[in-house]
Amino acid sequence: MAKILDKQRYKCAMSAMQTVQAIERAIPVLHSGPGCAQKLSSSSGSSGYFSPNIYPCTSINEKDVVFGGVQKLQSTIEHSLNVIDADLYVVLTGCIPEIVGDNTEEVVEGFKDAKKPVIYASTAGFKGNNYKGHEQVVESIVDNLLEKSDIRVKGLVNIWADVPYQDEFWHGNLRELEKLVRELGLTPNTIFGFKRGLDNIKKIPTADFNLLISPWVGLHNMKKMEKKLGIPYLHYPTLPIGAFETSKFLRAVGEYAKVPKEKVEKIISEKEEYYYYYIERYADLFLETRVMSKQFTVVSDAQYALGITKFLVNDLGLYPAKQFVVDDTPKEFRDSIKTYFKELNYGIEADISFETDGFKIHSEIKEHDYHGYPLILGGHWEKQVAKETDAHFINVSWPVNERLVMNSYYVGYDGGLKLIEDIYSVARTRFN
Numbered sequence: 097m098a099k100i101l102d103k104q105r106y107k108c109a110m111s112a113m114q115t116v117q118a119i120e121r122a123i124p125v126l127h128s129g130p131g132c133a134q135k136l137s138s139s140s141g142s143s144g145y146f147s148p149n150i151y152p153c154t155s156i157n158e159k160d161v162v163f164g165g166v167q168k169l170q171s172t173i174e175h176s177l178n179v180i181d182a183d184l185y186v187v188l189t190g191c192i193p194e195i196v197g198d199n200t201e202e203v204v205e206g207f208k209d210a211k212k213p214v215i216y217a218s219t220a221g222f223k224g225n226n227y228k229g230h231e232q233v234v235e236s237i238v239d240n241l242l243e244k245s246d247i248r249v250k251g252l253v254n255i256w257a258d259v260p261y262q263d264e265f266w267h268g269n270l271r272e273l274e275k276l277v278r279e280l281g282l283t284p285n286t287i288f289g290f291k292r293g294l295d296n297i298k299k300i301p302t303a304d305f306n307l308l309i310s311p312w313v314g315l316h317n318m319k320k321m322e323k324k325l326g327i328p329y330l331h332y333p334t335l336p337i338g339a340f341e342t343s344k345f346l347r348a349v350g351e352y353a354k355v356p357k358e359k360v361e362k363i364i365s366e367k368e369e370y371y372y373y374y375i376e377r378y379a380d381l382f383l384e385t386r387v388m389s390k391q392f393t394v395v396s397d398a399q400y401a402l403g404i405t406k407f408l409v410n411d412l413g414l415y416p417a418k419q420f421v422v423d424d425t426p427k428e429f430r431d432s433i434k435t436y437f438k439e440l441n442y443g444i445e446a447d448i449s450f451e452t453d454g455f456k457i458h459s460e461i462k463e464h465d466y467h468g469y470p471l472i473l474g475g476h477w478e479k480q481v482a483k484e485t486d487a488h489f490i491n492v493s494w495p496v497n498e499r500l501v502m503n504s505y506y507v508g509y510d511g512g513l514k515l516i517e518d519i520y521s522v523a524r525t526r527f528n
């Protein structure tokens with residue numbers, strides 16, 4: 097029987113055009129039906145130099161299904177190179193050309209001597225969601241643009257985190273991760289966002305190591321780079337939010353990069369002193385138990401479900417009800433992700449469910465006794481269940497419909513303070 101996905105939490109793999117969009121002066125060239133690009137045009141932050149509304153697209157139709165669409169692809173790439181001033185052209189395939197068997201790879205191969213790099217990623221929607229599509233684009237970059245280097249730049253670290261635009265806080269989070277790594281005396285290298293792009297892509301093979309901050313997205317890419325480029329990687333599964341996890345993160349990265357322990361501890365004590373200065377000033381509010389919920393639920397991808405759960409338990413002392421991971425995490429990663437939710441302070445363990453069906457998630461939330469007002473952090477879809485359960489609600493994960501996120505972030509010491517501000521700004525409205 098056909099399965100209906102209630103309350104969509106992600107898009108198809110072809111939304112990897114968001115990943116390309118996040119690389120400055122890179123443009124997706126779509127080999128797909130005309131509607132495939134449309135799905136991004138309503139996203140926030142997708143306008144600018146290249147917007148989804150101007151992405152070149154083969155717009156294949158019935159005739160191309162019968163006779164093949166490779167000629168159209170050939171001319172679309174040629175015209176794109178002539179008309180659009182970009183530094184990187186990434187051909188992305190939708191379902192139709194892949195079903196009818198167009199040899200996209202061969203067409204793209206024919207552009208290997210073009211004036212600008214043209215690469216290809218297979219992103220048909222039936223192959224998975226946009227988390228997988230993101231990995232496909234990174235893989236294509238590694239396969240087609242990078243070669244093993246004899247040069248190693250001491251202290252250069254490639255930083256990878258979760259998916260641009262799917263994570264509305266991606267830009268601010270990446271910049272804050274860079275700052276943290278820089279504090280340790282290392283040199284961060286990221287490819288997404290303002291003034292990064294192709295120059296930084298070229299630096300990837302010269303890095304000392306890759307740093308992946310994500311429960312699972314990107315792990316295949318790290319392994320690929322280890323094999324092809326000989327770059328080892330540090331996998332830190334938890335997005336560090338607030339003092340506890342950020343200090344742990346700095347220790348882990350410092351130890352891996354062989355930064356002297358005393359230096360790391362000095363940075364941590366300065367940062368924690370600053371963080372707890374604010375916590376102390378508002379402790380009267382945090383100790384006012386009428387205001388805040390006792391239990392919380394996060395409905396989000398693995399990245400935020402884990403990062404926020406750790407923050408709310410370890411830094412704010414709240415207790416986890418059930419947490420819902422909604423990114424269709426591949427089965428191979430689920431057991432390890434479950435163990436991460438058991439590594440909370442005070443011997444607390446969080447029960448989690450990998451679930452994509454909004455109806456089931458909301459039914460479980462409604463049935464649970466939160467011993468007071470629930471605190472729910474999730475997508476826009478959770479607004480309704482929050483209303484029905486009289487919960488405090490913060491929209492932190494896709495779809496984000498009611499707030500504008502430009503360069504805000506939840507990562508790090510400041511990110512933790514920002515999340516506290518957001519939570520209490522909602523909670524306090526109940527008593528005013």
Ligand code: SF4
Binds near residue numbers: 109128221
């Ligand atoms: S699922 Fe296939 S047809 Fe639909 S938008 Fe994605 S790539 Fe296009």
